[in-house]
Amino acid sequence: MSDPFAGLFMAVLGLAGGIAVGSGMVALLIVFDLIPRLAQLSRAFNFSAVFESAVVGGSMFWTWADFFEWKVSLPAALVLPLPGLFCGIFIGMLAAALTEVMNVLPILAKRLRLTAYLGALVLAMVMGKIAGSLFDWLIYQW
Template sequence: MQEMISKILQIIWGLGIGIILSGGIIAFITIIGIIPLMAHRTQTSEHHILYGSAIMLGTFIGSVLSIWPIIIPVSNLFIGLFGLTSGIFTGVLIIALAEVLDVFPISDRRIKIKKGVTLMVFALAIGKLIGSLYFWLYPIFTELS
């Protein structure tokens, strides 16, 4: 009986965390304007509500899966596509946040770069890619956590 109560409390806890986190993340992403910007750039503005719902659902499912280690058998191709799309989303989110905080115009004025801003953004993306690959390919980091 005590184990059943524990499971019910875990379910309530997981649902609560999932709802709070997904709401917070969708609010943060909406405030920095990434959803309308991506919908405008991809010319799919009529689906902007679907974008927000997908982000909330993904955050909610991720929160629940972080509590219960559910093993889902998928192929390596799916894992690769998931990693690629997650990386693209993270990169877009970071660039959008940097844009909102005016990082690029401020650094442009301080460093006085007239040309090569695109190259600078590309270098940041390549650095993120190399850092991520180094983190995942070398097991020393898994021993530290």
């Protein structure tokens, strides 16, 4: 294969991959109604446009950062905690929204007769996830 065809193939492959990943993300956001549900859970429905803009803006920022290979020349101890915190918040909120959308917790609480303790059940699950993650990162990985 000559160079122009290789470049064209890579462009088509990259475009197809981007469309597949973008379609999956849009399907996740639309089918599960994540942004409105997240706004409802956080009691900030008036700010749902801000949530949508944050998702789009974050996607665009990190796409540009990846394309142009942006580098930050700061010590890792200063740089890593903030993105780690933001990633953890995003994943936690996404998991909470997915759990709520799929009605897992209310069904589980009803079957186990723990409806009155639903808040404590969620807190126990969050604390268990935090403890498990800390164990994995601080003890098991070393």
